[in-house]
Amino acid sequence: MYHILRSSIPLLSLFSLSALASTPQKPLNMASAESQQPTLQSSSVTLSDVLPRSQAIGIFSSFCNDVPAVSSLLSSSSKNLTVLAPQDSAIKKLPRKPxxxxxxxxxxxxxxxxxxAGVDRAQDNLRRFVEAHLVTSSPWPEGVKAKRISGxxxxxxxxxxxxxxxxxxxxxxxxQIADKVSNGEVWVVSGVLNYAR
Known part of the structure; x- marks a missing residue:
C-alpha cells in the first residue's frame, strides 16, 4: 500500500500543476503595470539617444560621448544636426588614432x-575629429553646401x-540614414571626412 501511495504522489502533483497552468492569470494591478512601461515620444528622442544603437558606428558614438561639448549638443533640441558617423571599419583603417x-x-x-598637456592635446584632436563629422544642417537637401560645427x-x-x-x-x-529624430539625423558613412587642420 505504501508503494502505491508513494508512486501516486508525483502523479497528483503533476495533475495539480497542469490544472493551475491552464487557469489564466491576470496581473494584480493592470494600471500600475502599464504605467511602469517607458513611453518614448518621437519628439523627445534626440541624437544622443539613437547614436549608440548601431554597432557599426560604436567607436564614433563613444568618441562623441568623450567630448563633453559634443555630447551636450547631441542631447540638445536647440540645434538640428546631421551626424556623418563613420563605420568602425573606416576608423580602424586610419593611419593613426583620431x-x-x-x-x-x-x-x-x-x-x-x-x-x-598631452591629455589636453589628445582631447582637442578628438574634438576636432568628431566635429568634422557634424553638419549644421538637418534636413540637408542634395547639393546644398553646409558647414561643419567646427567651422x-x-x-x-x-x-x-x-x-x-x-x-x-x-x-x-x-x-544608410540610420535615424531621424527631433534634433537631426544620423547618417552612417563608409569613410572618414578630412579633419586635418
Missing part, C-alpha cells in the same frame, strides 16, 4: 600625449553619383 596629430609629434616628440575644413555637400549618395569632397558613400 586623437593623434603628426604636428604634435613634430613639436613635442614621442611623448606628445604624456601628462596633462573648419570648408563646405561639404552630398549628391547622387552612380546611384549612390556620396558626401563631397571625398566621394564618401552614405551607407
Amino acid at each position: 586623437w593623434e596629430d603628426p604636428a604634435d609629434y613634430e613639436k613635442v616628440g614621442m611623448d606628445a600625449y604624456e601628462g596633462q 573648419e575644413g570648408g563646405d561639404i555637400w552630398w549628391e547622387m553619383k552612380e546611384g549612390k549618395q556620396v558626401i563631397q569632397p571625398g566621394n564618401i558613400e552614405v551607407v
Whole structure:
C-alpha cells in the first residue's frame, strides 16, 4: 500500500500543476503595470539617444560621448544636426588614432600625449575629429553646401553619383540614414571626412 501511495504522489502533483497552468492569470494591478512601461515620444528622442544603437558606428558614438561639448549638443533640441558617423571599419583603417596629430609629434616628440598637456592635446584632436563629422544642417537637401560645427575644413555637400549618395569632397558613400529624430539625423558613412587642420 505504501508503494502505491508513494508512486501516486508525483502523479497528483503533476495533475495539480497542469490544472493551475491552464487557469489564466491576470496581473494584480493592470494600471500600475502599464504605467511602469517607458513611453518614448518621437519628439523627445534626440541624437544622443539613437547614436549608440548601431554597432557599426560604436567607436564614433563613444568618441562623441568623450567630448563633453559634443555630447551636450547631441542631447540638445536647440540645434538640428546631421551626424556623418563613420563605420568602425573606416576608423580602424586610419593611419593613426583620431586623437593623434603628426604636428604634435613634430613639436613635442614621442611623448606628445604624456601628462596633462598631452591629455589636453589628445582631447582637442578628438574634438576636432568628431566635429568634422557634424553638419549644421538637418534636413540637408542634395547639393546644398553646409558647414561643419567646427567651422573648419570648408563646405561639404552630398549628391547622387552612380546611384549612390556620396558626401563631397571625398566621394564618401552614405551607407544608410540610420535615424531621424527631433534634433537631426544620423547618417552612417563608409569613410572618414578630412579633419586635418
